[in-house]
Amino acid sequence: MKQPVWLVLARRKYEEPLYEVGSVTADDAEMAALFAQSIYDEHPWIEMIVAPRDSLRTVIAA
Amino acid sequence: MTEEPAPPAQAVFEAAVDAEATARAVAAAAPVAQERADLSLASTLEPKLREPMRALLTSLADNKYLLGRRYAEWCTGAPKLESAVAAAAMAQDELGHARSFYPLLRGFGSPSHMDDKGWQKASTNAVAYLDQPFQHWANYIAANVVLDTALTTLFEAATESPYEPLRQRAAKIVQEESAHWVHGSGWLRRMAEQPEMRPALAEVWDDAFTWFGREDDAAFAPLAAAGLLSQGPDALRAALRARLTPLLDEVGAGALLERELPWQRWAATRRRLSG
Numbered sequence: 597m598k599q600p601v602w603l604v605l606a607r608r609k610y611e612e613p614l615y616e617v618g619s620v621t622a623d624d625a626e627m628a629a630l631f632a633q634s635i636y637d638e639h640p641w642i643e644m645i646v647a648p649r650d651s652l653r654t655v656i657a658a
Numbered sequence: 659m660t661e662e663p664a665p666p667a668q669a670v671f672e673a674a675v676d677a678e679a680t681a682r683a684v685a686a687a688a689p690v691a692q693e694r695a696d697l698s699l700a701s702t703l704e705p706k707l708r709e710p711m712r713a714l715l716t717s718l719a720d721n722k723y724l725l726g727r728r729y730a731e732w733c734t735g736a737p738k739l740e741s742a743v744a745a746a747a748m749a750q751d752e753l754g755h756a757r758s759f760y761p762l763l764r765g766f767g768s769p770s771h772m773d774d775k776g777w778q779k780a781s782t783n784a785v786a787y788l789d790q791p792f793q794h795w796a797n798y799i800a801a802n803v804v805l806d807t808a809l810t811t812l813f814e815a816a817t818e819s820p821y822e823p824l825r826q827r828a829a830k831i832v833q834e835e836s837a838h839w840v841h842g843s844g845w846l847r848r849m850a851e852q853p854e855m856r857p858a859l860a861e862v863w864d865d866a867f868t869w870f871g872r873e874d875d876a877a878f879a880p881l882a883a884a885g886l887l888s889q890g891p892d893a894l895r896a897a898l899r900a901r902l903t904p905l906l907d908e909v910g911a912g913a914l915l916e917r918e919l920p921w922q923r924w925a926a927t928r929r930r931l932s933g
Contacts, residue, residue, distance in 0.1 A: 627840060627844040
């Protein structure tokens, strides 16, 4: 069973935007959040979110 | 070829006979101010409640310690990179919880487990399921879902305890354990149909559900009667069952809930099943 990929975005300061720090694979958002928090713990982030990669839509293709 | 001179043998163990270094090491291991304050609170307990509280703290520390070690053994063996990292984080949590309880035992006149040389090899009073390393990832998940949750159920009954060292630790641990539940329940949903999963759940089930003791348990019952825990053994068991029931029903493992507990093997003084 192939698991969904979740993009992980985070930021360290209020004045900086969220940026992509990596990805995790997980069955649901709860597990994705758990994995993201334990894997990408290299900074004291002030915000971190996960988003399913499938939800992204290409606007301009490379 | 020129032979290199051997290093001076004396220097190798120099630190061991260095009085100043030894004094620094002893000072570093001594209880900090907060720990000293926690230790003194043991004397505020009624004398008849000190032994039950010591038994509770010992069992919590031993189970958390060994659970942490078993989790740690899977840091490099989990089926996914994500869970390997999560296993490391969970091991760190469990060992941290154990580390916060062992020093408290000094306040009850029993030497801290960690004061003994070679304490890592000493036998503990943790439940039998933790005696051996987990053979399969399913054993990890079974411990994660059932045993870890049993310990958390106890901590939930201690978040209003008038015994401050337990109350403070319980609040923090309950908060941290919510992530462990997400991990365990997520994996159980994924692995429910694997042949190893049901036997692993059955194996840990008896240990976790008997751990609270019988209703007249010499440790947990008086603590509950005195209000140091908000629930006694049967109510704690019911709380654990209520927590697990929706998940087990969801994955089709509800039959476990009908399992009869092997009280004939219960060794109350060690808080574990024998044999």
